[in-house]
Amino acid sequence: xxxxxxxxxxxxxxxxxxxxxxxxxxxxxxxxxxxxxxxxxxxxxxxxxxxxxxxxxxxxxxxxxxxxxxxxxxxxxxxxxxxxxxxxxxxxxxxxxxxxxxxxxxxxxxxxxxxxxxxxxxxxxxxxxxxxxxxxxx
Numbered sequence: 001x002x003x004x005x006x007x008x009x010x011x012x013x014x015x016x017x018x019x020x021x022x023x024x025x026x027x028x029x030x031x032x033x034x035x036x037x038x039x040x041x042x043x044x045x046x047x048x049x050x051x052x053x054x055x056x057x058x059x060x061x062x063x064x065x066x067x068x069x070x071x072x073x074x075x076x077x078x079x080x081x082x083x084x085x086x087x088x089x090x091x092x093x094x095x096x097x098x099x100x101x102x103x104x105x106x107x108x109x110x111x112x113x114x115x116x117x118x119x120x121x122x123x124x125x126x127x128x129x130x131x132x133x134x135x136x137x138x
Contacts, residue, residue, distance in 0.1 A: 090096070101107040 098109075102109075
């Protein structure tokens with residue numbers, strides 16, 4: 001037996017009302033915006049984070065090198081300062097200054113006659129010596 005064939009009905013099929021151009025474009029734009037967001041989240045954001053990380057590591061390495069060179073300069077300056085302190089101690093020693101003072105400047109060591117104490121105070125503020133001589137009493 002043969003299969004029954006469909007007949008076209010006389011009544012027209014209902015057709016959905018045409019969507020306005022604005023609605024179709026809006027839906028397309030929303031889909032496109034969603035795709036761009038997903039693309040940004042999945043691809044662009046990780047790439048930017050990776051590049052930022054590489055940049056920060058590069059800057060950090062440069063600063064580490066600079067810190068090391070500055071620490072080396074500080075150590076050299078400390079060594080030089082210690083050498084200068086030793087040199088100052090050598091140059092200001094009495095063994096070096098006395099012969100220079102006598103030969104070059106014509107200075108002499110002070111003897112007993114040259115030294116005279118006019119007023120000597122003790123640590124507690126009292127005067128060392130005899131009576132205090134001074135002005136009249138009131």
